[in-house]
Amino acid sequence: MSQTRHRIRKPSRTSVFIGITALALGITATASAGISGRSHSAAGPVGATSAEALLAPCRISGAMGVQMSEGLPTAPGYSRSTGEVRALNLMIDFPDAKGEGTAADRLAEFFPQTSDWFRTSSYGRLTYRAEAPIKNWLRMPMPFAAYGIERGSAYEPGYRQLVEHIIKTSDAEVDFSRYDLINILVTPNAGPSALDTVLSVTFSGNGEAPMADGVPLANTSFVYSRQDDGSGTYRETGYRVLPHENGHVFGLPDLYTADGGGTVGHWDIMSEDWGANNDLLGWHKWKLGWLDSNQISCAGKSGVSDHVLSPLAVEGGTKLAFIPVSESAGYAVEVRTRAGNDEAVCKPGVLIYKVDSEVDTGRGPVTVSDSSGASGGCTRRSNVHAELSDAPFRPGETFTDEKSGISVSVVGELRNGSYQVRVTRP
Numbered sequence: 001m002s003q004t005r006h007r008i009r010k011p012s013r014t015s016v017f018i019g020i021t022a023l024a025l026g027i028t029a030t031a032s033a034g035i036s037g038r039s040h041s042a043a044g045p046v047g048a049t050s051a052e053a054l055l056a057p058c059r060i061s062g063a064m065g066v067q068m069s070e071g072l073p074t075a076p077g078y079s080r081s082t083g084e085v086r087a088l089n090l091m092i093d094f095p096d097a098k099g100e101g102t103a104a105d106r107l108a109e110f111f112p113q114t115s116d117w118f119r120t121s122s123y124g125r126l127t128y129r130a131e132a133p134i135k136n137w138l139r140m141p142m143p144f145a146a147y148g149i150e151r152g153s154a155y156e157p158g159y160r161q162l163v164e165h166i167i168k169t170s171d172a173e174v175d176f177s178r179y180d181l182i183n184i185l186v187t188p189n190a191g192p193s194a195l196d197t198v199l200s201v202t203f204s205g206n207g208e209a210p211m212a213d214g215v216p217l218a219n220t221s222f223v224y225s226r227q228d229d230g231s232g233t234y235r236e237t238g239y240r241v242l243p244h245e246n247g248h249v250f251g252l253p254d255l256y257t258a259d260g261g262g263t264v265g266h267w268d269i270m271s272e273d274w275g276a277n278n279d280l281l282g283w284h285k286w287k288l289g290w291l292d293s294n295q296i297s298c299a300g301k302s303g304v305s306d307h308v309l310s311p312l313a314v315e316g317g318t319k320l321a322f323i324p325v326s327e328s329a330g331y332a333v334e335v336r337t338r339a340g341n342d343e344a345v346c347k348p349g350v351l352i353y354k355v356d357s358e359v360d361t362g363r364g365p366v367t368v369s370d371s372s373g374a375s376g377g378c379t380r381r382s383n384v385h386a387e388l389s390d391a392p393f394r395p396g397e398t399f400t401d402e403k404s405g406i407s408v409s410v411v412g413e414l415r416n417g418s419y420q421v422r423v424t425r426p
């Protein structure tokens, strides 16, 4: 059993971004956007409220050269993540991998769960409209093998050719300009099993993608095979690769590293999307516009400050305390409970993690602090990183960062389910 878990946790999806293309082609639009994103003064318009001004030190931002950063604000070019988001779904197959079952069945592996997942996680702020104007498999002109697609394949040349073929075969029936993002749901029999390697990938913020109906197909997720671990839960949890891939479309980086999910565990779908459902970190919800400024408590000044945080899964209230340690990094503090999308939480409490906007996607931009060291964790759910499952801090426990002199103590749990935390910083 543990061997199976190891095998399926290890494959990692790769996200390739305009950063790579821009560097290769000498295009600087995204890079310059990244530079302007560094300026804290850009956080709000002139005349911003004092609440916004208090948040300024907590809007950490990354340096240029980071392809996909945790920093605020998210670089331009990605799909918007609030309001009505229209997703075009195209189910494709190949002459050497003809569609298994119907295209409608393939679509139904991901919907309505994906739309529901975003509604729940965003507190209703993202209305995900999934459309599939072409009901049948869209047959590509070349065999799957001819595109040369492997795990980690770059956009050039295989994906560019595939996207060109997708446009060619569908454009008569699809108005691409109507959509914010595109999901290419590939027939599961094209390519290897997800138990062997995960091909699913997203190309986001890619303004150099082929054009159709006057727009580049800039934010496109490709989903392959089935993330079925054999535990019999595929129908409930197999869709979760799609919200993960769409997270990239909205500008979120990968939180797993080459070593797997050991830095964030099951506390964010950008870390682990196999197995039991889980939510996004509060930091990501702020980044996506699902939390208001008045739901963030910024501990930017020296001294002691108290913060009352309501569970992340419940709508309303203060969700996130943030303690900046530099212009580009800081500690986030939030309350995680078994509710909403967080169905596998086995130890509710205060989750504390470091966010570093200068660490790139897949390199560990977020690191969760484990309150209980090498305990082995509290979960036995398959595909949930066990060690960090009991990471949350309980009342009476204190997290300390010796280097920065910052400490976070959990004062207590209130009757309404909120937690009071005390931040001390030099």
Ligand SMILES: [Zn+2]
Binding pocket: 013, 014, 015, 244, 245, 248, 253, 254
């Ligand atoms: Zn990813």
